[in-house]
Amino acid sequence: MGIKERKETEKSEMKELILKTAMKLFLDKGFNNITIRNIAEKIEYSPATIYLYFKNKDEILYTLRGEGFEKLYEWQKTSLNTNDPLKRLLKHGEAYISFALENPEYYDLMFMMRGPVKNIKETNFCDIGLKSYELLKNNVKECMTQGLFPRMDVDIVAFSLWSYVHGIASLIIRSRGIIFPEEQVNDMIKGSLDFMLKVNYDKNWDTYNKSMNQKPELNI
Amino acid sequence: MGIKERKETEKSEMKELILKTAMKLFLDKGFNNITIRNIAEKIEYSPATIYLYFKNKDEILYTLRGEGFEKLYEWQKTSLNTNDPLKRLLKHGEAYISFALENPEYYDLMFMMRGPVKNIKETNFCDIGLKSYELLKNNVKECMTQGLFPRMDVDIVAFSLWSYVHGIASLIIRSRGIIFPEEQVNDMIKGSLDFMLKVNYDKNWDTYNKSMNQKPELNI
DNA sequence: TTATTAAATTAACAATGTTTAGTTATGGGA
DNA sequence: TCCCATAACTAAACATTGTTAATTTAATAA
Numbered sequence: 001m002g003i004k005e006r007k008e009t010e011k012s013e014m015k016e017l018i019l020k021t022a023m024k025l026f027l028d029k030g031f032n033n034i035t036i037r038n039i040a041e042k043i044e045y046s047p048a049t050i051y052l053y054f055k056n057k058d059e060i061l062y063t064l065r066g067e068g069f070e071k072l073y074e075w076q077k078t079s080l081n082t083n084d085p086l087k088r089l090l091k092h093g094e095a096y097i098s099f100a101l102e103n104p105e106y107y108d109l110m111f112m113m114r115g116p117v118k119n120i121k122e123t124n125f126c127d128i129g130l131k132s133y134e135l136l137k138n139n140v141k142e143c144m145t146q147g148l149f150p151r152m153d154v155d156i157v158a159f160s161l162w163s164y165v166h167g168i169a170s171l172i173i174r175s176r177g178i179i180f181p182e183e184q185v186n187d188m189i190k191g192s193l194d195f196m197l198k199v200n201y202d203k204n205w206d207t208y209n210k211s212m213n214q215k216p217e218l219n220i
Numbered sequence: 221m222g223i224k225e226r227k228e229t230e231k232s233e234m235k236e237l238i239l240k241t242a243m244k245l246f247l248d249k250g251f252n253n254i255t256i257r258n259i260a261e262k263i264e265y266s267p268a269t270i271y272l273y274f275k276n277k278d279e280i281l282y283t284l285r286g287e288g289f290e291k292l293y294e295w296q297k298t299s300l301n302t303n304d305p306l307k308r309l310l311k312h313g314e315a316y317i318s319f320a321l322e323n324p325e326y327y328d329l330m331f332m333m334r335g336p337v338k339n340i341k342e343t344n345f346c347d348i349g350l351k352s353y354e355l356l357k358n359n360v361k362e363c364m365t366q367g368l369f370p371r372m373d374v375d376i377v378a379f380s381l382w383s384y385v386h387g388i389a390s391l392i393i394r395s396r397g398i399i400f401p402e403e404q405v406n407d408m409i410k411g412s413l414d415f416m417l418k419v420n421y422d423k424n425w426d427t428y429n430k431s432m433n434q435k436p437e438l439n440i
Numbered sequence: 441t442t443a444t445t446a447a448a449t450t451a452a453c454a455a456t457g458t459t460t461a462g463t464t465a466t467g468g469g470a
Numbered sequence: 471t472c473c474c475a476t477a478a479c480t481a482a483a484c485a486t487t488g489t490t491a492a493t494t495t496a497a498t499a500a
Contacts, residue, residue, distance in 0.1 A: 046449045156411035167387025191376035266480045
């Protein structure tokens with residue numbers, strides 16, 4: 001059945017093309033500012049064709065969101081090869097933020113955009129998203145068993161840390177960190193993470209101050 | 221000139237009515253799901269009338285956003301009557317989060333929504349928003365002079381703290397904290413703030429653990 | 441070749457933000 | 471009181487959106 005196979009791969013290739021094109025456009029102008037006709041024009045098909053591959057515009061979003069969660073999970077796993085749990089946590093946070101900043105439209109779809117009203121359960125957020133959350137939780141647990149963290153409720157601490165990196169990422173994505181010049185965003189992220197972990201848990205503020213390779217002069 | 225005055229107040233009352241109605245509708249269904257016709261119908265005027273009071277739909281949003289920044293500023297000022305800078309910081313954070321959760325649609329307009337693409341400078345974000353930011357910065361500075369914080373760059377620490385509360389608020393607003401049952405959201409917020417400040421800077425983890433009046437059992 | 445099925449398009453629909461041209465009401469001056 | 475200028479409002483239209491139904495075109499099987 002060679003033909004049937006070919007048709008199937010063609011179908012999924014077309015789906016992929018639509019998704020890729022849509023994502024590119026969303027990245028540029030945002031989900032709400034891109035029309036089905038825009039996408040259709042870009043891939044040189046009629047608007048109606050898109051509806052042969054996706055039920056509606058929202059389904060494109062949901063699919064991309066799912067892809068995003070997969071990507072994020074992979075991205076975060078790079079932090080696992082670090083042994084020290086505190087350093088691993090730092091790496092984890094950096095990975096999370098760098099994912100957000102290098103894939104802002106994905107991140108937007110996943111965590112910032114007011115989704116088309118639908119119960120979240122039916123999206124695959126819970127399935128894959130929770131895997132990432134478990135990664136974080138395990139890390140937090142280990143920090144606690146090693147006495148690096150207070151023995152608080154694990155979920156609270158995990159949620160705290162998540163909030164922290166999400167806050168940083170989303171403020172920057174929405175240009176609320178605009179008070180800082182572009183080229184110092186990286187320093188600020190590093191500084192923020194240090195503030196949370198290194199500084200608070202090492203408590204060697206003086207040596208820390210000296211070891212900081214540079215203290216950016218910020219002009220508000 | 222009594223008539224002219226009356227006309228003016230009528231005009232501003234109408235503006236107020238439109239804003240109030242729009243906000244109520246946005247709160248329920250979100251900015252993007254409310255139409256000018258919806259607003260017009262609610263106030264029993266024709267859609268075109270709204271354009272006599274606002275240039276377009278976006279201007280309604282901008283106006284509400286400005287109102288939001290004013291409100292937030294007032295809300296935050298309640299923290300100022302606390303003397304201890306660390307406690308004041310905690311209060312400040314609590315105020316910020318409670319504003320966000322009790323005025324989620326305002327908060328959304330102000331910090332989460334991808335604004336209709338426009339340079340931020342022309343909105344009054346910078347003017348009033350910066351006042352709030354200064355409040356925070358001064359507080360941070362005082363913490364530093366009292367040796368409660370490491371002497372890092374003030375902007376970095378301020379941005380960090382802001383990120384933190386923004387992360388908490390926005391995750392909850394977008395129901396990403398949905399893994400936690402509704403009635404424990406408050407405990408989680410309190411716990412998160414404690415994790416950031418009290419725990420890290422008091423460093424009395426054991427006594428802290430005991431002093432926690434309850435340890436919520438969370439079911440993920 | 442012809443019949444059947446899949447793929448794509450055309451043309452329309454209702455709903456949106458917005459504008460234009462026109463209508464109604466209000467207030468002041470004769 | 472009557473007329474008119476201005477303000478307040480509306481009806482009707484416009485272009486653009488997501489989406490669908492009817493139709494055409496292409497690909498496959500008989």
